[in-house]
Amino acid sequence: MNKRFQIAHREAWIGIGLALFNFIWWFGFAYGLGGRSMEEYSYIWGLPDWFFYSCIVGFVIMTFLVWLVVALFFKNVSFEEEGDSE
Amino acid sequence: MNWAVLIPLLLFLVLIFFIGYYASTKLTASTHFLHDYFLGGRELGGFVLAMTMVATYGSASSFLGGPGTAYTMGFGWILLAMTQVVTGYFVLMILGKKFAIVTRLYNAVTLVDFLKKRYNSPAVVLLSAVSILIFLFSAMTAQWIGGARLIESITGLSYNTALFLFAVSVLVYVTIGGFRAVALTDAVQGAVMVIGTLILLVAVIRAGGGIPAIVQSLIAENPNLVTPYGADANLSAAYVSSFWILVGVGVVGLPQIAVRAMSYKNSQSMHRALIIGTVVTGVIMLNMHLIGVFARPILPGIDVGDKVIPLITLHVLPSWLAGIVLAAPMAAIMSTVDSLLILVSSTIVKDIYLNYVKPDASNKRIKQISFGVTALLGTAVAFLALDPPDLLIFLNLFAFGGLEAAFIWPIVLGLYWKYGNKWGALFSMISGIASYIFLHFYNSAHGNLLDVHTVTLPVVLSLILYIAGSLLIERKEYHFTRQ
Known part of the structure; x- marks a missing residue:
């Protein structure tokens, strides 16, 4: 759980930065x-x-940046509980 | 009667109807009816997720009211409208994976479910359910009226016939297909919106003799039209910037949007939706508002804002193509109305009936109630729209900003701040709505306080009270656990 939340928290901060x-x-x-x-x-x-x-x-740059941060920083995580280790 | 316009519109309605029917066939085999009917079984892919978010958000105001104001105000209003691009990525990034994980952990079907389990307080549940019911019911009626007026103005049908046509088509597919029908039709409606705006923009630019010629005529008429300050130079930087809260980042707090952030399948869908959502929001907002401004030299002297788009479309396009393009604003209205309808229905069935009236209802009973409530709600809205009571029109004024001020902090800080508790949530919701209504009257009488949009101060106030309430009363750390 903590690991997945850490990823989620980092991505939310990226959203605020963008x-x-x-x-x-x-x-x-x-x-x-x-x-x-x-x-x-x-x-x-x-x-x-x-x-x-x-x-x-501005719109073109934002589209590019969203694509860029998703490609570089966004991680795939499972939303279910399987394989969850605290 | 304008048949050339009416026929493409009717074909569009038939298409939407079949998608709804298709979605309903998936429901009959359902073993988790509530999840399926109100959340589409949490299986939205990236494209449908992006489209349903944009289409739910993009309403009559993005397609009729907004461009109509841009027609009067000039480029300053396009600048204002472009604050909405942020919603394309911000909502999903902020609620993001945490909301997806937590709502699955909670087994939450509605936004109120999430609040109920996060804050563990009947007062929070009732307050949020009641505000959703009151405000979104009135918002729905207003959109419904907009839809009927639009059909009336472009086809020549009477208002009542137009309303009937509109109501029946929305009611049927939402009732039989639930959230999945809403999301799938939103995807088609979103695509129609994008294509419609592109065709119309090109046609308007051609009719005006190219962008430089159009801009020169605008300057010749009133140079203020090409500044960021509006035709009468009264759009201040502070006022326009405050729309970053109302139609930008504050959209996180709208229940009809937030519920979509719990409906997608996996993180790949979310990643794809971030990019598609940003592009589609930007294209629609930019195109529609550019069209509004560019229409001015081509068709001067339109004094009712909502008529700008229908009139310019009929002016620059042959009528069969106008029918296809005018399906776009209709799609925008329908895709907003259908989402509100299923949301209000879920609030009644899941958050009120199953929480407080009959928690042990059987699956069959839940099914009957869900179909029944959805159909009944839609019918009630249609009847009210025949002769809308002043109270509804009045409540609709607060639907957007009031709900944002009420919900943004209980949702966002409930997810990310461990000290957030029910006292904070309650103070935040009450102060958000109350101060919004109060400030609305103050601002209409005295001009905008601090020169910013009404939503700004209530959002700040509800933040302060959320933090104060959480820290001062029963302060305790909260950790997410399975419930």
Whole structure:
């Protein structure tokens, strides 16, 4: 039980870490770039730059990171009690 | 009557019906009826798990209300909507393997089961069951009304006929197939949602002459539309960021979502669902809200937000294709309603009837009761939706944020903090709901306190009271054991 819980706890912390990173990226580009006066915006694929980086690149990066942490750090554990040693 | 739109919608309903029927054939052979009917036998694979989470979460507001607001507010509202991408991975990672292991250890079928065994307190059970019943029943009615209005507006059927059509189709497959039917139809509905948004986005961009042209017209109309601050420059960074709680991380506390985190088969399903769920949530939210904003120069002057998506779809697509695309918002509504229906039914059957009325009911009796309660609930909701009482509409205002503030800490800290106890849980739930309702009135009268969404402070308050209650009264370490 303890071993499986340790794995679960570590993965939950990874989830909190990802969400924090996600928030900082989203907020930083949205209000860092988007906070300039509107005349200074540049446009990528026709979209305002702050939006492009915050929402489109941000989404792609989060998808990549979720894939990465699942591939690297997430472990397969049994949910049943068999083979359980305290 | 618009038959070209109506026929694809009807075909979609027939497809959904057959999936429900298929799920019900699996039920008849069932030896663990409760597990099967209310939890799909804990055998969801990664794709279905991801889709049912996204589809349950994505509702009328993601497909009609949200894009409608984006139409008025501009890019700032897409920014706000994109806070929801976090739900795609956060809920499953946080509840994660611990919730899956513990709920199996407890043999829990519902969220209330988990709370009952974790806190060992009838007061916690009753309070959580009653809040689920009251708030989700009203949320269900509101979605039901949304579904009927949508059918009414795109097909030309009368509201009552539309409601009848909608109610019968949902009722039948949920009642006969249970949670498995809900999850499988959610998977199809989720796929329809993704495909529908993709088709519509491409069509809207083409109709507008490309993204640069659309954005230039937006700037020409009102430059604020392309800033993060909204058309009237009144969306503050603090307000938009507080949606990270309401529609982002706080979603962990929604019972209809949390119950899905106990329904999957194994850790591989969870891993796959994390990736699929993130992609699908992001694609749906980004596309739908972009469509809302892009619709503005193409069809200016729509003053009812909910009509933006139906009107722009009928405007930019031939009607047969519009029928297929408009199956997407209908799928979003159905997949939310079906999950709420089975959840409310499980609360009545498992958490109230079997806990307090007749704990020794036979398998056959449980079956009859389960089918009966589900069918009866659905019928009651449909009748209420014919002429919705003000009380229901009123309660629905608190359904989302109020339940989050009530449940997030008893669930999350109950799983991860050994000192969490029933006093903490009780204080947390009561303070969460009460302060949410109070603050709702305060904010509507005086503007948002501290400039953040109503949900923010109740979530903080219920955290403080959870910790205080657990440490100050009957403080004791808790360890998970088989029950």
